[in-house]
Amino acid sequence: MELFLPHGPLGGRVASIASKSQLQRLLLCAALADRETVVHGASDAADVQAMCRCLRALGARVTADGKTLRVQPVTEQAHGAADCGESGATLRFLLPVAAALGRETTFRLHGRLPQRPLGPLWEALEAHGVRLSRPAPGELLCAGRLESGHFLLPGDVSSQFFSGLLFALPLLSGPSELRAATPPESAGYIAMTLAALRRFGIAAEPLPDGWAVPGGQRYRSPGAVRAEGDWSNAAFWLAAGALSRPVTVTGLQAESGQGDRVILEDLRRFGAEVEQNADAVTVRPAPLHGCSLDVRSTPDLAPPLALLAACAAGTTRITGAARLRYKESDRLASIAAALRALGADVRDLPDGLEIAGGRLTGGTVDACGDHRIAMLAAIASARCDVRLRGAECVEKSDPHFWQTLAGLRSGTEESR
Numbered sequence: 001m002e003l004f005l006p007h008g009p010l011g012g013r014v015a016s017i018a019s020k021s022q023l024q025r026l027l028l029c030a031a032l033a034d035r036e037t038v039v040h041g042a043s044d045a046a047d048v049q050a051m052c053r054c055l056r057a058l059g060a061r062v063t064a065d066g067k068t069l070r071v072q073p074v075t076e077q078a079h080g081a082a083d084c085g086e087s088g089a090t091l092r093f094l095l096p097v098a099a100a101l102g103r104e105t106t107f108r109l110h111g112r113l114p115q116r117p118l119g120p121l122w123e124a125l126e127a128h129g130v131r132l133s134r135p136a137p138g139e140l141l142c143a144g145r146l147e148s149g150h151f152l153l154p155g156d157v158s159s160q161f162f163s164g165l166l167f168a169l170p171l172l173s174g175p176s177e178l179r180a181a182t183p184p185e186s187a188g189y190i191a192m193t194l195a196a197l198r199r200f201g202i203a204a205e206p207l208p209d210g211w212a213v214p215g216g217q218r219y220r221s222p223g224a225v226r227a228e229g230d231w232s233n234a235a236f237w238l239a240a241g242a243l244s245r246p247v248t249v250t251g252l253q254a255e256s257g258q259g260d261r262v263i264l265e266d267l268r269r270f271g272a273e274v275e276q277n278a279d280a281v282t283v284r285p286a287p288l289h290g291c292s293l294d295v296r297s298t299p300d301l302a303p304p305l306a307l308l309a310a311c312a313a314g315t316t317r318i319t320g321a322a323r324l325r326y327k328e329s330d331r332l333a334s335i336a337a338a339l340r341a342l343g344a345d346v347r348d349l350p351d352g353l354e355i356a357g358g359r360l361t362g363g364t365v366d367a368c369g370d371h372r373i374a375m376l377a378a379i380a381s382a383r384c385d386v387r388l389r390g391a392e393c394v395e396k397s398d399p400h401f402w403q404t405l406a407g408l409r410s411g412t413e414e415s416r
């Protein structure tokens with residue numbers, strides 16, 4: 001789908017969507033629990049749907065009732081292949097879990113997912129009793145049963161390898177140790193996994209370079225859980241507030257476990273005016289200036305931050321971003337291409353980008369199948385004309401994105 005987004009102001013109120021990352025974790029824990037769990041804060045994001053679909057394939061019952069999901073835990077009866085869509089988290093979380101349950105499972109992978117890194121997790125699983133193969137393009141077969149023991153993974157490829165094993169290892173009969181050979185990046189996402197596990201009564205003891213995970217644990221349902229508002233998604237709307245007219249995003253918890261809540265600090269570093277209440281944030285435009293940002297812990301913030309950089313006076317360096325090459329697109333290349341297409345001056349760094357801010361002149365952006373690139377381009381329309389190719393990919397995390405944008409364009413309140 002190609003969209004023309006004429007240059008025009010963005011401002012108003014947005015109700016946050018339920019956190020995709022948190023929902024995926026809560027749904028998975030619920031599927032492994034001892035009784036039914038009600039998950040408040042449903043989402044029709046394709047990645048959340050992918051998690052629901054795969055949990056059903058593993059034998060869980062997941063039913064939607066308005067904004068609530070009911071999850072009945074996995075039974076012995078599995079239901080065919082697990083279609084992960086393009087969701088890296090779904091594949092990398094469920095692969096070790098299926099292996100821990102001893103369920104022979106065919107995973108289906110779409111879009112760029114078959115090309116995204118899996119090697120370190122693959123090797124770690126194969127060293128512990130699991131047999132993995134690729135029977136056909138876009139398919140991955142997992143057989144055998146995961147054995148407890150010592151797991152060592154690089155920290156700079158994907159935190160999702162650690163999260164997946166942290167979900168799986170408590171299910172094994174013996175104890176395990178999971179260690180990082182290099183400091184784990186995207187650490188906030190591992191913290192989110194540990195927080196979800198704690199809510200379901202699962203323990204993992206910290207070690208200097210990893211975690212000790214006792215075996216024989218049982219996931220205990222707290223009965224009902226609620227997903228927080230999504231800070232990664234809100235970052236785009238908040239960036240619009242810094243670039244155009246005041247934007248308020250409601251339903252964002254200040255004390256959130258999501259690492260991407262640091263978008264507020266980043267916005268302040270650019271010079272934007274930020275006001276935070278109990279569960280709403282307002283960002284107002286102000287003269288923006290370049291700064292240095294390390295996105296090692298918050299890779300999904302790089303697209304909105306790069307857009308802010310392109311509109312700020314002076315130069316911004318975004319570093320710690322090498323891992324962005326492994327996302328739905330080579331996200332370092334696609335951010336640079338998008339901004340250059342809109343008239344920005346962008347230099348490639350080995351682990352990031354250097355962006356000389358100025359006036360965006362407008363142009364045609366290819367979303368490269370990457371929801372966060374489409375969103376970057378959409379918010380850039382606050383500063384210039386944008387033609388966007390491949391706009392439909394926003395569905396991965398926010399199928400209502402274009403409707404919300406339309407609300408901000410007309411300055412009306414968006415209610416979801």
Ligand SMILES: O=C(O)C1=C[C@@H](OP(=O)(O)O)[C@@H](O)[C@H](O)C1
Nearest residue numbers: 021089158159160186189299300
């Ligand atoms: O665990 C998660 O939910 C995620 C972890 C991060 O990936 P990496 O750890 O692969 O960087 C992040 O980019 C992704 O959007 C979601």
Ligand SMILES: C=C(OP(=O)(O)O)C(=O)O
Nearest residue numbers: 086087088089300327328
């Ligand atoms: C990279 C992302 O998700 P995943 O790795 O789960 O596909 C994302 O949402 O930007």
